[in-house]
Amino acid sequence: MKKSSVIILVGILGVLIYLLVESIDGSGSYSTFADATEKTGQNVTIIGQLNKSKAIMYDPQTNANRTEFYVVDKSGVEQKVIFHDAKPRDIEKSEEITMEGRMINGQFHAVHILLKCPSKYETDKIGIKDPIETSFGAPIPESESGVSQDLISE
Secondary structure, three states, X not given: OOHXXXXXXXXXXXHHHHHXXXXXXXXXXXXXXXXXXXXXXXXXXXXXXXXXXXXXXXXXXXXXXXXXXXXXXXXXOEEEEEEOOOOOOXXXXXXXXXXEEEEEOOEEEEEEEEEEOOOOOOHHXXXXXXXXXXXXXXXXXXXXXXXXXXXXXX
């Protein structure tokens, strides 16, 4: 290999390592509103819950790209959040809100929001106790083990 080729490969490798370290730095860690206040102007990711006792302010006639609401973070601190987009669908039903944004003048300005809504598939919360039925109304016979006797005999 030529000396110039080795230098180019080492340079490319160095740039790739730098980009990898920069992309990993800060990712995967969640902050609180207190951390965001200390890092004013820097993007942070905060997980919290919507304070449902306070109103969500969204007026599409005035500004369709501004929604204001209050969130309590994991440490129990409540903060006003200004989301620079339309009101997220079903925000009132969310169990958890993950927000990416920054503190500006004592308010958290979110640019991305991810909602975690309650699962409609958790049978404990729904309280399903009835036997499973087929589409034509006949119950599926189950043994003590929960497996159909017809399936066992085959």
